[in-house]
Amino acid sequence: MAADKSGTQPTKAQQIADELKAAIERGDYGPGDRLPGEKALAEQHEVAGLTARAALKILRTEGLIEMRKGASPRVMSFELIRRHGIKRLARDQWGSGKTIWSADERLPDVDQIAVSENVTPPPHIRDVFELAPSETVCVRSRRYLVDGRPVMVAESYLPQSLVAGSLITQADTGPGGIYARLTDLGHAPARYREEVRVRMPTVSEAARLAIPSERSVIKLARTAFDSEGRVVEINEMTMDSAAYVLDYEFDA
Amino acid sequence: MAADKSGTQPTKAQQIADELKAAIERGDYGPGDRLPGEKALAEQHEVAGLTARAALKILRTEGLIEMRKGASPRVMSFELIRRHGIKRLARDQWGSGKTIWSADERLPDVDQIAVSENVTPPPHIRDVFELAPSETVCVRSRRYLVDGRPVMVAESYLPQSLVAGSLITQADTGPGGIYARLTDLGHAPARYREEVRVRMPTVSEAARLAIPSERSVIKLARTAFDSEGRVVEINEMTMDSAAYVLDYEFDA
Incomplete structure (x- = not known):
């Protein structure tokens, strides 16, 4: 498999996403709760904003969070x-x-x-x-x-x-x-x-x-x-x- | 659902991906065949290279093609x-x-x-x-x-x-x-x-x-x-x- 041009970014983003998912699973963030936004997340993990953004996008792709422009992401309350x-x-x-x-x-x-x-x-x-x-x-x-x-x-x-x-x-x-x-x-x-x-x-x-x-x-x-x-x-x-x-x- | 910052790009990429998928399904491209690369695809559809790249990435995500650096993408021969x-x-x-x-x-x-x-x-x-x-x-x-x-x-x-x-x-x-x-x-x-x-x-x-x-x-x-x-x-x-x-x- 060829490496992506974005280098190691996806993996870092994925690691952050995995951590956030675990936190949601543990109940640290409940349905409707707000997660740290792109900027806060980037500071917290000492990564680029793009990487933090990619991490949040993974959670959105999985249907775990809702993202709206200008607001920090919110944990979905939808039940399977x-x-x-x-x-x-x-x-x-x-x-x-x-x-x-x-x-x-x-x-x-x-x-x-x-x-x-x-x-x-x-x-x-x-x-x-x-x-x-x-x-x-x-x-x-x-x-x-x-x-x-x-x-x-x-x-x-x-x-x-x-x-x-x-x-x-x-x-x-x-x-x-x-x-x-x-x-x-x-x-x-x-x-x-x-x-x-x-x-x-x-x-x-x-x-x-x-x-x-x-x-x-x-x-x-x-x-x-x-x-x-x-x-x-x-x-x-x-x-x-x-x-x-x-x-x-x-x-x- | 908030719009992505990338604007309408994903949809255009998706449309190109849909067309390529249909061509593979029709048998226009068989297992092992090469698809047009990023550059050729961009010219053909009059879109940015990034959009063509996003279209190919969709096919790769679905496991329809293999992409290697410096080579044009190839239709996977793997059977379900x-x-x-x-x-x-x-x-x-x-x-x-x-x-x-x-x-x-x-x-x-x-x-x-x-x-x-x-x-x-x-x-x-x-x-x-x-x-x-x-x-x-x-x-x-x-x-x-x-x-x-x-x-x-x-x-x-x-x-x-x-x-x-x-x-x-x-x-x-x-x-x-x-x-x-x-x-x-x-x-x-x-x-x-x-x-x-x-x-x-x-x-x-x-x-x-x-x-x-x-x-x-x-x-x-x-x-x-x-x-x-x-x-x-x-x-x-x-x-x-x-x-x-x-x-x-x-x-x-």
Whole structure:
């Protein structure tokens, strides 16, 4: 790996960031508390302002602090959201509190719902559905908020021929949502695959999630199969990586 | 969110990065191919050299390109590793090829194995094990390589009183590994919880994984419970986020 032109600065900044993170974890700084600003931090650690700034930027990238121009940074009070991938297991079989990270399941609000029909799917979606070249999909696009903060955007794809005329093509899909409607249509999801990747946000992802461009997103693609093994839905989620703990619980 | 002092530069850099990513995805640039360097890219897009450099840095952060001083960047030839979280399901029940991202399961090599006994556990490990203040743990630390590239470091914690005198305290745990040994000890894992988070690397994580300090790591904490609900192992993994696709397959 080639050395950065900025030399050893990133490591020094990272060390300061690591120290500040430890202080936040220990509770020296609680939610809403102010951290030393760029100038104070630079003096304290006897480093350049740029280095102090880089350290604070790392904390902002991780979603630990908020920075506003002219004000010293403030510890975020946002609590991590726990997303359970596998819902069917009785949660009470598991020791409560036996989790590595503190995070609660919280129901997000939905805004920016859009439904489009007869859309030509992206190639990878077409492949997974095994659609003919002429076939199209219905796309349901949503944004999710927790405490007013955008935390996820999601695009759900369904074969047009499967869902045409059903409530799935409407903004309000009725009680039980699209999985209940797929069940009505004789294609109840029987199995799921969730694939998780991490990458930098695109311009539009960063804008819709209102995150700094340096903060990674979690890409979570959920594929639903009916009992015959047919793919009936693909849901591509893009999550603010600083907002979520993904949780999968399963038998050995 | 306060605007960066660098103004609109990150967005322009991001746009160029998005275009280059699309070109790599389309196959315009294949593994090992050279991309335009900083200077050529700046001329092509009529932007400052710093902006072109920032665009390339985004690709490097995502693990899409390698950059070496004095040479134009090269498309990485590393293939993503697919990690199946849930092993027990018959994989062949699932349509092969029906995955969103192309990634193969590949067995990593292990280097840097270290086993320590009678270690005072970090507070969150003590809590999850429900250990008394005087109790200690055995820690197994490993680094994993694929194609010679470090992709994961892992620290596995086990209650000292449970594993003392067993092969679990040795570098070579014997056939079947620590889960087979826990079974010999009458504490076969019956259930697992996997918790997934994403954050920036610490200084030492970035060094051990040999990743740029701007690239996120995936923190995956796997907790193993025996049939009585006792926590018998906690494995904290730190993964290069550019190397992995996590895959969970389960029944509805």
